[in-house]
Amino acid sequence: METDYKVLYRKYRPTNFDEIIGQKFTIKMLKNAIINNKLSHAYIFTGPRGTGKTSTAKIFAKTINCENPQNGVPCGTCINCQNINQNADIIEIDAASNNGVDEIRELINNVKITPSFSKYKVYIIDEVHMLSQSAFNALLLTLEEPPKHVIFILATTNIESVPITILSRCQRYDFKKITDEDIFNHLKNVCQKEKIEITDDALKEITYLAEGGLRDALSILNQLSTSEATITLESVLNNYGSVSLIQINSIIDAYLNNDFQQIQNIFENLQQSSVDYKTFIKKLVDKLFIKALNFKNKNDNINYNEIKNIVFELNDLLNKININIDPFLLIFMIFADKMTTKESMINKPISHSETDDKIIKDNPIKNVPKKEVETIKDNVSRETSNINPEYLEKLIPIRINNCFAQADKNHLQKAKDNWQNFITNISSPELKAIIIDCNIVLASDDINIVASSQKTVAERFNYSLKQIEQEYENLFHTNKKFLALSLNQWEKEKNIYMENLKNNYKYKIQEEPTLKETFQNKNTNEENHQELKSSDIINIFNQEKVEIQ
Ligand SMILES: [Zn+2]
Numbered sequence: 001m002e003t004d005y006k007v008l009y010r011k012y013r014p015t016n017f018d019e020i021i022g023q024k025f026t027i028k029m030l031k032n033a034i035i036n037n038k039l040s041h042a043y044i045f046t047g048p049r050g051t052g053k054t055s056t057a058k059i060f061a062k063t064i065n066c067e068n069p070q071n072g073v074p075c076g077t078c079i080n081c082q083n084i085n086q087n088a089d090i091i092e093i094d095a096a097s098n099n100g101v102d103e104i105r106e107l108i109n110n111v112k113i114t115p116s117f118s119k120y121k122v123y124i125i126d127e128v129h130m131l132s133q134s135a136f137n138a139l140l141l142t143l144e145e146p147p148k149h150v151i152f153i154l155a156t157t158n159i160e161s162v163p164i165t166i167l168s169r170c171q172r173y174d175f176k177k178i179t180d181e182d183i184f185n186h187l188k189n190v191c192q193k194e195k196i197e198i199t200d201d202a203l204k205e206i207t208y209l210a211e212g213g214l215r216d217a218l219s220i221l222n223q224l225s226t227s228e229a230t231i232t233l234e235s236v237l238n239n240y241g242s243v244s245l246i247q248i249n250s251i252i253d254a255y256l257n258n259d260f261q262q263i264q265n266i267f268e269n270l271q272q273s274s275v276d277y278k279t280f281i282k283k284l285v286d287k288l289f290i291k292a293l294n295f296k297n298k299n300d301n302i303n304y305n306e307i308k309n310i311v312f313e314l315n316d317l318l319n320k321i322n323i324n325i326d327p328f329l330l331i332f333m334i335f336a337d338k339m340t341t342k343e344s345m346i347n348k349p350i351s352h353s354e355t356d357d358k359i360i361k362d363n364p365i366k367n368v369p370k371k372e373v374e375t376i377k378d379n380v381s382r383e384t385s386n387i388n389p390e391y392l393e394k395l396i397p398i399r400i401n402n403c404f405a406q407a408d409k410n411h412l413q414k415a416k417d418n419w420q421n422f423i424t425n426i427s428s429p430e431l432k433a434i435i436i437d438c439n440i441v442l443a444s445d446d447i448n449i450v451a452s453s454q455k456t457v458a459e460r461f462n463y464s465l466k467q468i469e470q471e472y473e474n475l476f477h478t479n480k481k482f483l484a485l486s487l488n489q490w491e492k493e494k495n496i497y498m499e500n501l502k503n504n505y506k507y508k509i510q511e512e513p514t515l516k517e518t519f520q521n522k523n524t525n526e527e528n529h530q531e532l533k534s535s536d537i538i539n540i541f542n543q544e545k546v547e548i549q
Helices: 004-011 024-035 055-067 101-111 132-142 182-193 200-211 213-225 235-237 246-257 261-273 276-297 303-318 327-343 358-360 370-381 381-386 389-406 407-424 429-435 457-465 465-476 487-502 535-541
Strands: 044-048 088-092 123-127 152-154 171-174 438-443 447-452 481-487
Touching: 004 213, 024 055, 024 171, 044 055, 044 101, 044 358, 055 088, 055 152, 055 481, 101 123, 132 152, 182 200, 182 213, 200 213, 200 235, 200 327, 200 481, 246 261, 246 276, 246 327, 276 303, 276 535, 303 327, 303 457, 370 389, 370 465, 381 389, 389 438, 389 447, 389 481, 407 429, 407 438, 407 447, 407 465, 429 457, 429 465, 438 457, 438 487, 438 535, 447 457, 447 487, 457 465, 457 481, 457 487, 465 481
Parallel strands: 044 152, 044 171, 088 123, 123 152, 447 481
Antiparallel strands: 438 447
């Protein structure tokens, strides 16, 4: 007995090739084979569930047995067409439930018997990969020397599990996942005919849940239509433990906007919901994937890599989830981990009383967890791996100090002019993706400091210092040292500088730490000591007015 929810699927099951949805190419090939009378003795239909393999096999069997087919379409009136549902010459075997060698032996014994009233005896073996090894061996014997009146149509969702010896005897046809558009339109059509009230967003959600399979789509629609007067998005989500694309989008937006509170709220709600975490992860990954591609298309490798890493971590998580731990907590941690890293600097209060020590404490590299630093390092070229966090930790405050010590407006203007030129002409696309998000904010004779609104960009910049400086030298034939700060960090440094100025702090050129082998330090200004005056501020920030109280 068919259960209720199969009613729609059975009712709207295609009865001819033209009604098969989403497999135009495959159907055209099969039709041509029939029209040109070029039939093979064995076919294998492969593809995901619910994509029309069994329906196509049945229509194929019906068409080749029709007495007056016209252009690959069965006439519908001959005795074979009339008796299609009771046709003893079309034999369906579900290997998932009959996987023993006995069933196949019986089949093979019967194979020799000629069809009772049709041209062909057609064996349709569904889920053929489920057959046992001995059953495959028995089947192979028949496939090697098939009687003229027999045609096998094997169907499988798992072609990798079908022995190559079987595959080599079959003509293969691949059934594709049905597109969301095709499923949506078909569902809409069925709803109109059945007078099922449904909203478009509910239809979209069912389409999503069906994952390219029409049978699942119709089953879901059927089940909901028996319990709901009007099917809404909410009823789909509630009944199928799903999460709306709106929610998924708001998670991604909150992440990209670094809105920790928002993302925390969403996950708190998810933990209390009945949402299935596997569906959730799948949906999330689907959306992240689209986002990642968008970033890639815009040449935004930073965001692309970041999203890509989340996708990989979510995938790893799927294989590791322990039933005792709330999966949503773990998914949340993946986001939170990255966001805390992003934010750790922004929330630190500024102290005006400290100078160099403060700079060291606040430097953007120090607070990045080690693992994160390694990920960042992985993303820049391997050649830069000799720049390590310890080195940067020492270098950053000194380079900031040295740049402030000798900065002036003329250098800044020149550095800014060159910077645009540098972005345009830098040869490495990887470096270009980093520097394009940075602007020159301070410059001295030998040091340029850049700032980026994204902290991760600044970090990656600093790990690529050596390459960037080399590229700069190649283009402008001059040695320049660089350093990147996040905009927040830069604002703090500016404040500290102004504070120092008020207190008559003297900036002295300090010696940079040495990075063994590669990094060339030219501390040519060691003996240069400078005293700052208030008027210098205007000169170094390129601003019209800076008020010092
Ligand atoms: Zn016919």
